[in-house]
Amino acid sequence: VMAAAYLIKLGIDLGWLTPARQIMVAFMGGTALVVTGLVLRRTDRDYASLLPAGGIGILFLTTYGAHLYYRLIEFPTAIVAVILLCLLSLWLCRHFCSELYAYFAIVGSYSAPLMLNGLRAEVTDLAIYYTAWSLLYCAYAVWLQQRRIYLVAAYLALLGFDLIWYQQWHHAVNPQWQAALIFQAMQFVIFALCTALYTLRHEDKLDRNAALTHLPPLLLFYALEYSLLDRYLHSYAPWIALGSLLALLAIYIIARIGFRYTLEGGQLILSSYAAVVLFHAGYLELVPDDLAPWAGLGVGLLLATWIVVQGKPDSSNWPLI
Secondary structure, three states, X not given: OHHHXXXXXXXXXXXXXXXXXXXXXXXXXXXXXXXXXXXXXXXXXXXXXXXXXXXXXXXXXXHHXXXXXXXXXXXXXXXXXXXXXXXXXXXXXXXXXXXXXXXXXXXXXXXXXXXXXXXXXXXXXXXXXXXXXXXXXXXXXXXXXXXHHHHHHHHHHHHHHHHHHHHHOOOOOOOOHHHHHHHHHHHHHHHXXXXXXXXXXXXXXXXXXHHHHXXXXXXXXXXXXXXXXXXXXXXXXXXXXXXXXXXXXXXXXXXXXXXXXXXXXXXXXXXXHHHHHHHHHHHXXXXXXXXXXXXXHHHHHHHHHHHHHHOOOOHHHOOXX
């Protein structure tokens, strides 16, 4: 490594490693790692599967270096290169049966707008870009039978979009908040339907542990969506939040009908989301201050009646209780 570093330094000092040649050498090195991994997959699959991962990382850095640092390629070429690298990562994920490549693709695709200014020109363009990747990763997760793929995609889709939104458009004169609102609602629908479809297609019920991994992105969606609603549609925000709860309830009922019995994990997710929405949007936002104590007393009486009639409550309903 020290010899290679000295050789590179010498090449730069002598003017031989020009920017174009540096990028070309990096591209050839990354490509060589990918090809070598594919060639060695029959002799040592575990070791061979690591080589293309390093190659993919080098190729991502090469693309960003060529566009952002040296300005050797224009924006259209850079975004096409990023898309092709993400698709190559997904193919390698399937080829080597390693989720590592799926995570390379997810991080590479959702972080691209942070690097490439052309993807941040309009809110609508960014929303379409992220939505297209979300649909792809949901379909890929269902096909590959890996829940973690669409979960990681859900996290990065919400966080990436909102990070750019608050940096670039939140304080703008015309923030195009409608597009941001629609995008977040679409992400909610896409990933909720993906969860239900995955459960039904593979007959893989959500247990409690799996349900807990689905709660953070769902609660993150609620926090981000409500902050926008409260800023631009203050009077409608609580009612739209309650509408999202009804949508999640409908998706849960569809999945339950498909299985014909209670889904413990899905019930825990629904109960947790209902607890947050009913307490925040229902109790804190909609109930007048003078009626708030009476509403709390009424809910307590209903809960006591429910426990007396139903007996010991289901453990999946503890957040709502």
